[in-house]
Amino acid sequence: MLKNIDPALNADVLHALRSMGHGDTLVVSDTNFPSASIARHTSVGKTLHIDNVSAARAVKAILSVMPLDTPLQSSAGRMELMGAPHEIPAVQQEVQAEIDRVNGTVVPMYGIERFAFYEEAKRAYCVVTTGETRFYGCFLFTKGVVPPNEPDNQ
Amino acid sequence: MLKNIDPALNADVLHALRSMGHGDTLVVSDTNFPSASIARHTSVGKTLHIDNVSAARAVKAILSVMPLDTPLQSSAGRMELMGAPHEIPAVQQEVQAEIDRVNGTVVPMYGIERFAFYEEAKRAYCVVTTGETRFYGCFLFTKGVVPPNEPDNQ
Numbered sequence: 661m662l663k664n665i666d667p668a669l670n671a672d673v674l675h676a677l678r679s680m681g682h683g684d685t686l687v688v689s690d691t692n693f694p695s696a697s698i699a700r701h702t703s704v705g706k707t708l709h710i711d712n713v714s715a716a717r718a719v720k721a722i723l724s725v726m727p728l729d730t731p732l733q734s735s736a737g738r739m740e741l742m743g744a745p746h747e748i749p750a751v752q753q754e755v756q757a758e759i760d761r762v763n764g765t766v767v768p769m770y771g772i773e774r775f776a777f778y779e780e781a782k783r784a785y786c787v788v789t790t791g792e793t794r795f796y797g798c799f800l801f802t803k804g805v806v807p808p809n810e811p812d813n814q
Numbered sequence: 815m816l817k818n819i820d821p822a823l824n825a826d827v828l829h830a831l832r833s834m835g836h837g838d839t840l841v842v843s844d845t846n847f848p849s850a851s852i853a854r855h856t857s858v859g860k861t862l863h864i865d866n867v868s869a870a871r872a873v874k875a876i877l878s879v880m881p882l883d884t885p886l887q888s889s890a891g892r893m894e895l896m897g898a899p900h901e902i903p904a905v906q907q908e909v910q911a912e913i914d915r916v917n918g919t920v921v922p923m924y925g926i927e928r929f930a931f932y933e934e935a936k937r938a939y940c941v942v943t944t945g946e947t948r949f950y951g952c953f954l955f956t957k958g959v960v961p962p963n964e965p966d967n968q
Contacts, residue, residue, distance in 0.1 A: 661960035662832055662879040664818060671832040678816055678825035725816040806815035 668721035673708050676786045677726050680803045684785040686726070688718055690751070690797030694778070695789040701782035708788045715792035716754035719799065722788065723762045729804035737780075739798040740771040751794040772800065822875035827862050830940045831880050834957045838939040840880070842872055844905070844951030848932070849943040855936035862942045869946035870908035873953065876942065877916045883958035891934075893952040894925040905948040926954065 689695045699707040710718040729735040741747050760766045843849045853861040864872040883889040892906050914920045
């Protein structure tokens with residue numbers, strides 16, 4: 661355990677988040693996503709885990725330390741439902757709420773078609789799988805920057 | 815870079831700090847300390863780095879996330895000067911100030927004789943070497959706990 665760091669962020673996840681730079685992407689996946697096979701293509705090369713919690717809970721932990729990229733429109737994507745690309749299921753609504761909370765404003769996630777998502781995911785820095793059992797609990801986040809001269813950036 | 819995390823904590827150091835549990839110890843060493851040879855005996859097995867900064871700056875970064883153990887008397891040790899075990903050189907005074915700041919009270923570090931320090935260091939979880947060039951910039955910290963139900967521990 662560490663002070664001021666969400667305990668859901670284990671050592672391997674923290675290592676990956678700290679290693680990522682501006683523009684690198686991270687996948688948060690549900691339990692049906694082919695995490696292991698896709699993660700082999702990523703920079704980390706193996707699956708990372710925030711087990712036994714919902715996608716929204718995992719996203720909350722990740723976004724507590726990882727800055728999202730700007731423009732905000734392109735920094736958070738969701739896997740589109742096949743045949744219903746504009747439908748936002750509850751699992752995605754919950755994650756949207758976490759993103760909005762950290763942004764302090766409402767910026768809807770962009771949609772990514774399922775197979776396009778797989779290809780994008782292979783180019784990610786890492787895949788963090790979760791305990792999310794609901795379908796389409798798959799998201800892609802682009803890392804932003806922490807500006808100099810902030811209180812915690814001495 | 816991550817939000818709310820000192821940028822001096824690189825990915826490998828963060829990984830080690832998060833992996834440590836209650837009672838595990840961490841060495842902060844100066845540039846003359848035999849870090850590489852001693853680190854081979856530690857749990858991590860290789861030297862970790864917070865390069866190019868003073869011991870106090872590195873300790874500030876580490877203690878921004880790592881809780882110290884209680885009782886406070888035994889959670890921070892310093893390498894004693896050979897022939898002057900009670901003398902506190904400037905490099906140790908600066909680190910003491912960082913410890914006191916995070917503790918919110920003054921609790922002097924305990925002294926460890928040089929060769930005893932080497933033996934203690936081999937039993938540590940890890941060795942974090944710094945850019946500290948002054949002699950006796952070597953310290954041993956014991957990790958404490960983060961209690962449940964704190965704001966960042968949901």
